[in-house]
Amino acid sequence: MTDRRAQGEVTATEDGRLAIPAMLNGRQTTLVARPWHTLLETLRDQEGLYGVREGCGVGMCGACTVMLDGEPVSSCLVLAPQVAGREIRTVEGLAAPDGTLSDLQQAFIDHTAFQCSYCTSGFLITAERLAEEHPDASREEIRHYLAGNLCRCGSYVKILDAVADLLERRRAGRTAD
Amino acid sequence: MSGVVKGLPGTWADTHRGTAQPGQPGMMDARDRVTGKVDYVINMTLPGMLHAMVLRSTAPAARIVRIDTEKARQVPGVVTVLTGRDIVSRTDVRSHFGPVFRDQPVLAVDRVRFVGEAVVAVAAVDRDAARAALDLVEVEYEELPPVFTFDEALAEDAALVHPEPPRAGATFADIIVHSQAGSNVCNSFTLRKGNIDEGFAQADHVFEDTFTCPAVQHVPLETHCTVADARTSDIVVHTTSQIPFMVRSQLAEVFNLPASRVRVVVHTLGGGYGGKCYPNTEPLTAMLSFVSGRPVKLHLTREEEFTAITRHAMRITLKTGLRADGKVIARKSTCHFNTGAYADIGPRLIKMGGIGTGGPMSIPHVWIDSYAVYTNLPPAGAYRGYGVSQAAWAYETQIEMIAQRLGRDPYELRKKNLLVNGETNATGEIMDDSHWHELLDEVAGKIGWTWPQVPQRIGNKVRAKGLSCIIKGTVTPSASTSMVKMNEDGSLNVMTSSVEMGQGLQTAMAILAAERLSMPVGKVLVSTPDTAFTPYDQQTSSSRSTHSMGMAVTRACGGIADQLLAQASEALEIAVADLELRDGKVQAKGAPDKSVGYAALVQRQKGGNLLATGEYITGGGLDPVTGQGKAAVHWHQAAGAAEVEVDLETGKVDVIAYEAAVYAGRVVNPVQAELQAEGNLAFGLGHALFEEMVYDNGQLQNGNLGDYMICSFEDMPERVGVSTLEEPVLNEIHGIGETGLPPVMPAIGNAVFHATGVRITDAPITAEKVLRGLRQLETARLAAAAVMAAAGTGTAR
Numbered sequence: 001m002t003d004r005r006a007q008g009e010v011t012a013t014e015d016g017r018l019a020i021p022a023m024l025n026g027r028q029t030t031l032v033a034r035p036w037h038t039l040l041e042t043l044r045d046q047e048g049l050y051g052v053r054e055g056c057g058v059g060m061c062g063a064c065t066v067m068l069d070g071e072p073v074s075s076c077l078v079l080a081p082q083v084a085g086r087e088i089r090t091v092e093g094l095a096a097p098d099g100t101l102s103d104l105q106q107a108f109i110d111h112t113a114f115q116c117s118y119c120t121s122g123f124l125i126t127a128e129r130l131a132e133e134h135p136d137a138s139r140e141e142i143r144h145y146l147a148g149n150l151c152r153c154g155s156y157v158k159i160l161d162a163v164a165d166l167l168e169r170r171r172a173g174r175t176a177d
Numbered sequence: 178m179s180g181v182v183k184g185l186p187g188t189w190a191d192t193h194r195g196t197a198q199p200g201q202p203g204m205m206d207a208r209d210r211v212t213g214k215v216d217y218v219i220n221m222t223l224p225g226m227l228h229a230m231v232l233r234s235t236a237p238a239a240r241i242v243r244i245d246t247e248k249a250r251q252v253p254g255v256v257t258v259l260t261g262r263d264i265v266s267r268t269d270v271r272s273h274f275g276p277v278f279r280d281q282p283v284l285a286v287d288r289v290r291f292v293g294e295a296v297v298a299v300a301a302v303d304r305d306a307a308r309a310a311l312d313l314v315e316v317e318y319e320e321l322p323p324v325f326t327f328d329e330a331l332a333e334d335a336a337l338v339h340p341e342p343p344r345a346g347a348t349f350a351d352i353i354v355h356s357q358a359g360s361n362v363c364n365s366f367t368l369r370k371g372n373i374d375e376g377f378a379q380a381d382h383v384f385e386d387t388f389t390c391p392a393v394q395h396v397p398l399e400t401h402c403t404v405a406d407a408r409t410s411d412i413v414v415h416t417t418s419q420i421p422f423m424v425r426s427q428l429a430e431v432f433n434l435p436a437s438r439v440r441v442v443v444h445t446l447g448g449g450y451g452g453k454c455y456p457n458t459e460p461l462t463a464m465l466s467f468v469s470g471r472p473v474k475l476h477l478t479r480e481e482e483f484t485a486i487t488r489h490a491m492r493i494t495l496k497t498g499l500r501a502d503g504k505v506i507a508r509k510s511t512c513h514f515n516t517g518a519y520a521d522i523g524p525r526l527i528k529m530g531g532i533g534t535g536g537p538m539s540i541p542h543v544w545i546d547s548y549a550v551y552t553n554l555p556p557a558g559a560y561r562g563y564g565v566s567q568a569a570w571a572y573e574t575q576i577e578m579i580a581q582r583l584g585r586d587p588y589e590l591r592k593k594n595l596l597v598n599g600e601t602n603a604t605g606e607i608m609d610d611s612h613w614h615e616l617l618d619e620v621a622g623k624i625g626w627t628w629p630q631v632p633q634r635i636g637n638k639v640r641a642k643g644l645s646c647i648i649k650g651t652v653t654p655s656a657s658t659s660m661v662k663m664n665e666d667g668s669l670n671v672m673t674s675s676v677e678m679g680q681g682l683q684t685a686m687a688i689l690a691a692e693r694l695s696m697p698v699g700k701v702l703v704s705t706p707d708t709a710f711t712p713y714d715q716q717t718s719s720s721r722s723t724h725s726m727g728m729a730v731t732r733a734c735g736g737i738a739d740q741l742l743a744q745a746s747e748a749l750e751i752a753v754a755d756l757e758l759r760d761g762k763v764q765a766k767g768a769p770d771k772s773v774g775y776a777a778l779v780q781r782q783k784g785g786n787l788l789a790t791g792e793y794i795t796g797g798g799l800d801p802v803t804g805q806g807k808a809a810v811h812w813h814q815a816a817g818a819a820e821v822e823v824d825l826e827t828g829k830v831d832v833i834a835y836e837a838a839v840y841a842g843r844v845v846n847p848v849q850a851e852l853q854a855e856g857n858l859a860f861g862l863g864h865a866l867f868e869e870m871v872y873d874n875g876q877l878q879n880g881n882l883g884d885y886m887i888c889s890f891e892d893m894p895e896r897v898g899v900s901t902l903e904e905p906v907l908n909e910i911h912g913i914g915e916t917g918l919p920p921v922m923p924a925i926g927n928a929v930f931h932a933t934g935v936r937i938t939d940a941p942i943t944a945e946k947v948l949r950g951l952r953q954l955e956t957a958r959l960a961a962a963a964v965m966a967a968a969g970t971g972t973a974r
């Protein structure tokens with residue numbers, strides 16, 4: 001059993017649900033879900049990761065975005081069994097284990113890049129990947145990259161400032177090294 | 178305020194600070210907001226909690242012939258299956274609710290009135306069981322003739338949405354009820370200022386135009402959610418509400434309980450925008466808990482949210498008379514607001530929307546008829562802008578159409594008419610804090626307004642600019658109360674029932690409290706509402722909280738200040754008049770070495786904490802026939818200017834720059850003020866260009882975020898400017914939560930006209946409509962050229 005889970009294999013529990021081994025925010029865990037349960041509801045209901053939030057249920061708003069093997073995905077469109085043996089990172093995994101916020105989170109605070117904040121987790125995950133993938137992105141490229149995340153309060157101007165500022169800070173850091 | 182302040186100019190606030198200032202945070206709980214820790218109601222679970230799901234009507238108007246819930250009840254895990262008949266047959270509860278008319282059933286009783294109405298509810302141990310049970314419920318309908326449009330609903334022989342006149346309940350002081358029994362008119366509002374016939378008789382020009390706006394939805398990313406616990410003889414409800422005390426009074430009525438035994442707890446909201454004002458998911462969730470004896474959670478899906486509450490579709494006809502010099506002297510407006518199947522707050526909204534059509538002008542002769550009309554569509558209620566967005570779309574579009582017809586600069590035509598101190602608005606109130614000229618000048622200057630607007634052509638695209646300027650009231654009379662306690666360490670708890678929904682309410686209140694008591698903001702904690710513990714606030718809407726609750730909190734803190742001064746006077750043996758509050762201490766004026774800290778003063782008083790309350794209550798009201806009186810304790814003022822780029826091949830409109838100017842009186846939190854203005858732009862841009870609820874036989878066709886577009890990152894203009902006007906002498910806080918919204922739609926529409934010559938009067942300004950308009954212009958041009966050629970007078974171009 002342990003071996004099979006270590007290999008990322010889905011097994012059945014005694015009550016007929018599925019045991020799904022996965023790496024979650026840096027620790028090995030076993031998600032338990034019915035075959036039709038989404039990753040979104042499994043992370044919330046079972047793992048208490050309430051930073052992952054449903055906005056539309058059809059992959060359009062980005063509020064439920066999590067990192068799956070390093071790529072942002074809408075967790076409302078991923079079925080829990082699909083993450084077997086894979087690595088998931090949520091907003092709860094962005095800060096350092098000692099609670100120190102990431103430079104991205106700090107940039108959002110510095111620019112007050114949120115209002116109701118329901119969408120913020122999704123923006124942070126997408127922006128984190130943007131910063132890795134396109135460290136030199138222009139403001140126009142940032143807008144385009146983040147277009148899959150919706151903010152109904154309309155904090156876009158501040159989010160753009162925050163992400164542009166983050167890239168700037170990271171570039172300055174690289175130059176200093 | 179009095180005439181003494183006439184002509185006082187404002188000063189432009191420095192809101193462009195970029196980052197939050199030390200000691201003045203953008204948001205007090207910013208850390209929780211970037212770590213996923215905000216405690217929305219959707220996160221809540223209680224031991225033994227059931228999950229509710231709702232079967233909704235598939236017919237817009239029908240008699241319920243039969244409901245069979247037998248199979249659903251057999252599904253393992255299902256605890257309660259409830260119908261409207263089950264509720265009506267009980268003697269211990271009431272079956273209907275509604276903030277003005279008790280016209281909405283908790284679950285449909287014998288009849289459905291819109292597609293999406295709740296018919297059967299299931300509470301089960303998990304969502305899987307609830308979903309399975311819903312699939313097994315059978316409902317048989319006998320369809321009735323529906324009414325959807327104003328013409329259908331107001332026809333002589335129209336089918337009535339409510340054949341029995343709905344029961345009116347105790348309601349707000351400012352609501353005037355004029356319903357018309359035997360018709361689908363839910364309520365009407367009239368305003369009569371001057372003599373309209375005389376006004377038109379004196380006019381040199383009279384123009385009549387009709388404008389429409391479709392229904393749109395609030396689309397808060399957090400949909401409505403309620404967790405109700407009615408296991409004991411009390412009812413506790415955790416819910417997504419902007420008006421917890423209204424939810425409390427309605428639940429008290431439904432369950433025949435004293436208000437004290439209904440506890441409504443509100444967490445931080447994931448957006449509201451007016452959509453979470455009046456009871457919605459609360460009566461049903463509480464009923465399921467009451468019947469099942471278990472805590473119950475109901476969290477609407479996105480599809481359900483779309484039909485839970487909407488913004489009124491509207492049709493406004495404006496007849497406007499001007500003198501030859503451009504002065505508007507008469508206006509008659511006929512406003513129809515589609516309030517859907519249930520009144521919600523429509524009966525009040527038509528008042529503010531109707532008054533709104535008077536615009537920011539001093540018109541001596543005004544006649545306004547405004548109607549809320551029942552139809553077989555989802556209910557419409559409060560929505561950011563509160564009817565004024567629709568009104569402004571009408572009057573700020575018409576003023577430009579008039580300018581075009583008269584060959585005048587629309588900026589100058591507005592300047593000729595904008596309110597100044599000493600003049601009266603539509604409700605006859607004498608203006609004493611007018612800033613419309615400054616606001617319009619600011620946006621016109623920043624966008625670079627010139628006349629005539631010569632479209633700038635770049636390839637197949639054209640660019641031009643447009644303006645708008647608006648007036649909006651705030652609910653009056655109204656009341657806010659607060660309670661504060663200073664603790665033994667000198668820290669402060671502020672208890673209010675104002676709702677944090679992203680607008681930074683808690684932070685603004687903390688700033689005001691800290692300012693009044695000269696202490697660090699970080700030592701102030703502002704509560705969320707809990708009707709069992711926090712004092713009354715009328716509503717977190719109408720852009721009123723920073724003003725109203727701000728006053729209540731400041732006054733309560735004044736009570737604490739008095740106690741601190743009295744204690745310090747005894748301790749220091751210095752007269753109160755010679756003492757001042759400074760940085761957490763009471764000190765002698767001019768002798769800071771003689772001081773004593775707040776902590777020591779609280780301990781000296783020996784009461785454990787210092788307690789004080791504060792209240793802010795405004796008065797006013799309108800004559801029920803003439804609509805003259807006091808509609809708003811003060812008037813919200815804003816202007817907007819847009820620059821658009823229109824693709825002549827596709828008709829697609831891009832807003833490339835927007836300048837917003839709002840009168841804030843006094844800015845409490847600069848970054849939040851800017852966010853409100855930017856958010857209003859994002860909201861209004863969607864309404865201007867693509868947001869529309871599309872129905873087919875009452876069935877919503879685009880009730881999901883794949884088909885219903887809201888403003889995304891790429892829709893936002895590259896250039897966004899926000900100017901916030903302060904007035905340091907009066908130093909009175911004006912609400913800005915909605916103020917910047919109504920200018921957006923007309924500013925964009927006016928810019929599209931100047932770019933293309935295409936005038937759209939039915940929002941939204943979709944690419945299809947612009948393209949059709951361009952083709953009509955081209956056809957007309959060719960036809961004119963042909964006529965000229967035939968007459969032998971034309972010269973080919």
